[in-house]
Amino acid sequence: MNINEIRNAARRNAGHVRRTPLLTSPFLDEIAGRQVYVKPECLQHTGSFKYRGAHNAISQLTTEQREFGVIAFSSGNHAQGIALAARQNQTPATIVMPSDAPQLKIDNTRALGAEVVLYDRESGDRDAIGAALAEERQLTLIKPFDNEAVIAGQGTIGLELANQAREEGIRNAQVLVPCGGGGLTAGVALALEHDAPDLTVHPVEPTGFDDVARSLHSDRIEANAQRTGSICDAIITPSPGQLTFPIMRRLCGAGIVVPDEDCLRAMAQAFTRLKLVIEPGGAIALAAALFHRHQIKGDAVIVVVSGGNVDAPVFTDALNRFA
Amino acid sequence: MNINEIRNAARRNAGHVRRTPLLTSPFLDEIAGRQVYVKPECLQHTGSFKYRGAHNAISQLTTEQREFGVIAFSSGNHAQGIALAARQNQTPATIVMPSDAPQLKIDNTRALGAEVVLYDRESGDRDAIGAALAEERQLTLIKPFDNEAVIAGQGTIGLELANQAREEGIRNAQVLVPCGGGGLTAGVALALEHDAPDLTVHPVEPTGFDDVARSLHSDRIEANAQRTGSICDAIITPSPGQLTFPIMRRLCGAGIVVPDEDCLRAMAQAFTRLKLVIEPGGAIALAAALFHRHQIKGDAVIVVVSGGNVDAPVFTDALNRFA
Structure with a gap:
């Protein structure tokens, strides 16, 4: 796969897919200790990048x-x-x-x-x-991540991010991506490799479902021990894909692992500071930026918010506990 | 005041103010019985158009x-x-x-x-x-609405809407605007008069605080009987402004009046369908589009969401009751 497949995807998706903005808040910058840029794919049609x-x-x-x-x-x-x-x-x-x-x-x-x-x-x-x-x-x-057309489609987020980073003057930043099977992560990494090589992608996963982080570390595909047990339902895939893992291995930095509770805390911050509704798995990269700052380098971090399809009781629980 | 003051405001605000997108959901279209376009100023810096x-x-x-x-x-x-x-x-x-x-x-x-x-x-x-x-x-x-520079700044939303309506092919639509003193309503109406004269602005107010609707009807400035008693804290101004009323009288269609409870219902719909956090007063135009459809004409309606600064207990109340 290469950048041309992502550019073709962007042409096919033009007029259908929404170009999501890049959001910021001085309050989030303060918590994170650096500038935080948020790409809210919860605003995409159907409420996620998918x-x-x-x-x-x-x-x-x-x-x-x-x-x-x-x-x-x-x-x-x-x-x-x-x-x-x-x-x-x-x-x-x-x-x-x-x-x-x-x-x-x-x-x-x-x-x-x-x-x-x-x-x-x-x-x-x-x-x-x-x-x-x-x-x-x-x-x-149509597989959810191990499909070239799917990876290319998700990669269009990377094309937009490269342009937006240029407009905002962001350089040498880490790009944190919520990661299940790796379709989004691999697609964004492929796009940035070509269009913004100073931006490095890091996958972010829930504690207990860190198959990608462990696979990147051991250099071979690892699997999770369990299949249920996280509120991050969107990203608890058993193991990285046959197509996505080689791309992630070649292009991504180390994985970051975040406990479920930090996702709820990030959802509450997004409510207060960004006016966004984010689902637990969709908030995990924001959670890494806000609450795991010592695992991140540089003056700026870009966070992909992957989705916002959360049931009201889960969302109100996050607000009751952390807003 | 005229369009040049709004164009100058747009130049002064360039690089500072965020250009908000235009959002849609097929689920909202179904409730409203027509196409609904949402301009989410809750995503503006500080969480409102102000x-x-x-x-x-x-x-x-x-x-x-x-x-x-x-x-x-x-x-x-x-x-x-x-x-x-x-x-x-x-x-x-x-x-x-x-x-x-x-x-x-x-x-x-x-x-x-x-x-x-x-x-x-x-x-x-x-x-x-x-x-x-x-x-x-x-x-x-710096008065909140009876100030020409403030009205011109709010009017930049109208410039963006005119462009976005052209891009989306929206014609002859009504534009519903949450209305307190009328700064936003007058500014948007002035911009659209010049850039998209087929779009007509209608102010939307809470029941019991319909000073603008009554003023437009009687053709003179009317005041509200009470100063408190609505959850729409952002838009319970005593009466329309000396500067804003003549503009609204010249350019706006009839006002629409919406009970508080419908704002909470609209907030719940925006949570589920748009992934947006909206405050009660900010949701009032969306509430009009969704729950007062017989007061609106045409195949499409554009709704300005004016802000998202809501305390968590009010938001969770809306979700508990209506999500």
Whole structure:
């Protein structure tokens, strides 16, 4: 993969994907001890960056593929991105989701016209369920991260960041990215390698689900011991992808690991200082910038906020405890 | 006043004021029965549009005026805008605020370096307190809405909206604006008169504080019977301004009046669908679009969200009741 695939994705997504702004707050700078720039993909269509990759992938399907439809596995953000992009491209979408996904994500995916098939995250075999459906209905599988078109679509955030960093005069900064399977992280790293090589990407993961940090450290793909047990539902993938890991290994700095509670604290800060609604996993890079400052270098840090699809009880819990 | 003053304000504010995006959600379109475009000034510096007018006014002060400093009356959003613009222009700011203003607004105004003087909204005479301080310290008063530089600064939102409406292909739409004294409403109306004359501004006010709607109806300045009693603290001004009313009378359509509870409902929708934190008064135009659709005409409506400075208990109340 290279920068051209990301530039092509940006052309395909033009007029569909929203160019998100770069936000700041002097209050956040003070907590972080440096300038903090926030790229709020919670403001993207469907409330997360996932629509970028989904739209890029689905808009490249053949007429025959569109006739049969697409299938995806997702805890909810990829699901919504696929559902919206499928509807826009007049192709049916089937989404296999864990039954413990946030209710808002399940409801929205259905409301966007997709058929949702639920499975139990502990006991069910997601891949077997998906493979059976895909074969039966001749569906095209769009993987959430190990798919070049998806990685390229997420990488368009990196193109925007490179331009915005230039406009703001940001140089030699670290770019912190919430990381599950690594589609967003790898895509952004590829774009920045070419367009802003002085910006270094660091993946950020929840405690207990630090497969990418450990893989980068050991130089081979490592897996998480558990599959559930974090509020960061969007980014608790078992291990980095076959496509994403080599890109991350080549381009990323060390991973940063953040406990769940710090994500809630970051959500409360984003409420007060940025007027943004962020979901726990989406807030993890902001949490690293605000509460793990000694793991970060330089005068400025750029934080990607990956999504905002959070149920109200989780959000009010964050405010009750930390706002 | 005319379009040139707004264009000059845009030049003075360039590089300081954030150009806010135009957001949409298919879920909101469905509730409203038409396309809804949201201009989120809660994402502006200090969490409200007020920084636009404050920066335009303060950046025009003479060296001598800057040496003595500025004074402002505000329930909190103008206060924060003035405090930040004053700090950026190296001039001291004194802000006279009601003691029942949201704690967040009082805290932020102080944190931005301003001196805050509190008064009781029912019994205190804000103007007398301010006049005494201004004379004693030779401060320049920057009124929250009846000031041409402030109106011109707020009007820069109208310039952005005209461009964004052109980009999106929006024509003949109504533009709903949260309205207190009318600085934002008049500024936006002036900008659109010149740059997008097919867009018509309608002020939106809380029930019991509909002085502008009544003034537009009777064709003379009317006042509210009470001074407290709405959760929309940002927009419960006693009556329209001497400068703003003639502009609104010439350019605006009829006012829309919305009960407080609908603002809380709109805040919950903005949480779920837009991932935005909006304060009650800031959500009133969105509330009109969503829950008073029969008072609106056309296939599309543009909604200005004026601010997001809300205390956590008020926000969680909105979510608990309506999310």
